[in-house]
Amino acid sequence: MESCLRERYRIGCYTAADKQVIGKVVEVCRTPFVKQCSENSTQPSVCRTLGEEECKTILQEKLVEEDDILCETVQQKWCKDGGRVCGESPTQVCSFNKRTVRRITPVSRCYKVGIRVCSPPDCDYVPGEVVCRDIDQDFYQEVPRKVCRLEARPECVFLDDLRILNPNFSRNRI
Numbered sequence: 001m002e003s004c005l006r007e008r009y010r011i012g013c014y015t016a017a018d019k020q021v022i023g024k025v026v027e028v029c030r031t032p033f034v035k036q037c038s039e040n041s042t043q044p045s046v047c048r049t050l051g052e053e054e055c056k057t058i059l060q061e062k063l064v065e066e067d068d069i070l071c072e073t074v075q076q077k078w079c080k081d082g083g084r085v086c087g088e089s090p091t092q093v094c095s096f097n098k099r100t101v102r103r104i105t106p107v108s109r110c111y112k113v114g115i116r117v118c119s120p121p122d123c124d125y126v127p128g129e130v131v132c133r134d135i136d137q138d139f140y141q142e143v144p145r146k147v148c149r150l151e152a153r154p155e156c157v158f159l160d161d162l163r164i165l166n167p168n169f170s171r172n173r174i
Contacts, residue, residue: 015146017143025135032128035123050113
């Protein structure tokens with residue numbers, strides 16, 4: 001017979017990834033390849049994958065702390081020669097305050113996009129002119145987070161019938 005006397009605990013952790021919006025994509029530019037080959041090529045077509053460059057301009061919003069400077073001109077009194085000559089002169093007095101403001105910064109991210117092309121082997125592909133288009137799309141980035149759980153595991157022991165009937169019973173008496 002089995003009896004579970006107590007529980008032991010174990011912490012199990014793993015890393016999960018959440019998608020988080022980090023900005024807005026406002027422009028996508030791509031440099032397409034242009035095929036260059038002879039007109040009278042008789043060789044059979046061969047297919048391959050080329051990497052076209054694509055760049056995205058992302059507007060990232062960040063909160064930054066700035067100094068807010070407030071200045072005013074005041075008339076300051078002064079005296080010379082033991083108080084015999086006095087006057088006023090304009091003086092600028094400034095105060096500083098910190099404030100949090102929202103700033104938008106354009107960031108460009110470029111990467112290669114695979115495209116499949118088929119042409120005779122004597123054809124070459126060269127980068128063409130950059131083609132840009134405006135879009136309005138959220139830009140996501142995976143943000144890792146640690147997830148932990150407390151798992152209870154029972155600690156069980158096997159008991160024989162004599163011990164169950166008489167808890168004071170000891171095997172050493174036999």
